[in-house]
Amino acid sequence: MITNKPENLWSKDYILILFATLGINFCNYFFYATLPIYAQKLTGTVAYAGLMTTIYTLGAFAIRPFSGFLSDKIGRTKLLILGAALCTIACGLYNFAEVFIVLALLRVLQGIGFGMHSTLGSALAVDIIPSARRAEAISYIAVFSTIAVALAPGIALSIIGDGAAANFRLLFTLAAVVALMSMIFDCFISCENKNKNDTQDLSHGEDPMKSKLPKTLLGFEYAVFLPALVTVLLYVALSSVTSFIFLFAMDRSLGNIGLFFTFNAAGTFLSRLFLGRVADKRGANIIIIPGIISLALCFALLPLVNAPLYLLAIAFPFGLAQGAVGPLINTMMFNRCSAQRRGTASAAFFASIDIGYGLGSVIFGVIAAAYNYYLVYWGAMICCLIALVIFCLGIAPGTKPINY
Template structure:
């Protein structure tokens, strides 16, 4: 039940954010939206653990209260009424061929975001692997307070996402996303050599800065390619790819740890970022360039 609810809320919330943000500031708006998710994921585990230590009823009581607040806040949005008025006033959106799903598959997946999903797959796999095994890696290396890795990672995400949208709107997505992938690569290479807490934290900073740049920009790119009335399906397609990447990353790293050991397996995750960079340059960048040229005409 929790998984179904979280999937529905995260997918629809992302689509709503993309609809409400002006097209000229799409990447900036998506950056702020993902920043809100980052703050929640950074504060949630610590607060939850603290409440659980006080008694399980604190944890579930607080979770219920926050859920009610979220529900009331969501019901107060006038998003649905705005969207209805926009659709009624625009005959184009009613008659455009691409606005209709041609098959049952089109109702579940948005084909226009598939190239973006391919890059997202190899971008998120290292993240899923790290979140699953970084604690055991730290214990294996004799590191105390390995939890600081998550704190430094979250802080890096918070800092970079404050400005990533504005930078990409000013200089272009490609000029920002390629350095972001390079930072992820460097963070993973450093992680493969981590032997003390300082190196772990340096890796967290590098990877956090890179991932904080790459994921929201790829997400915004996906919305650029789809029509406005298909953003809900596009959002579902993007998040389904992300969920698949989380699991695959953890699975592949687990196998790597078994046969290679912790350090080589973690360092080997950098290969995924190389693949992601190649796919972005060869598959996604030409589409972005073509779309930009068409919009100038």
């Protein structure tokens, strides 16, 4: 008998994953702006301040493949708890980091913990949610990340105030408590890798432990490489905003552009809140293709901006497109891979983001220094167009809704 009643998404374990993810993301964004300031005060120079983000990103990037592979073998929950525990330890020990090398090592430790938790949280969620609501569920996880992006930096900067040591200690303690709460949430997750006994993603009803798994390259199934390439190209493009939009605004005398990020975050939040459900019913293609086109148009228009109002006009649609595309490509990578290798699929997605941001910051930094911001943002547009071609020719033809 066919029923149109939607399968339940809001299980206890899924809700715990959402709040644990929220806490770890708060710890992540607490320190993006504040730890460079702390490093500068600790060393007396700005030379080491930039390293705080670099070594953190490298720590997260390095652990993602290993945590993904390992979780597919031994289970995700224990590693999820370990990731939160590492973040808790690092945040607590920041209070005792009185020399730069100790601060740097703790930053790497936090990066490793964040990399594990962010990679495995999504994979574990996919193990337990109904396949017909997968895009919606992944989008809600991204919504909680957006909340952290919007609130955590402002909270952290308000706490440190004038930069007194006592203020930083308060921030470190708060972050440790938040990470500890996330670890406690993780401890109450009662499911384990449901994919070990789940046949919903296997055809012809084979036993999932006996069915032949697809071939891999470097441990990743071939099906993830095209979506991963699209992800790298898109986040190379997006790095031009995260790394250079302030400098671009200064170059154009646009003044304080804080509202750009407010409008952008609003668009991101709304798209992630609603479009995942549409993708589950109609397929991801009708969201991703217009989303990439919209990103390309926004990048094409950015160099023409000569007034703050025009920049704000771009911010909201830019956020809508950015917020929709990322979670849906993440979902698509899960859909294209075997249930037994969801950990590596998640690792591939998040590692692609790290690679994209890392490459983009370097490439566009060279272009900005040698030429101008016109070429930076038109270069970002070209990255989006290449990603669009790859997606339309190599991925879209074989994509349909899970509940098709």
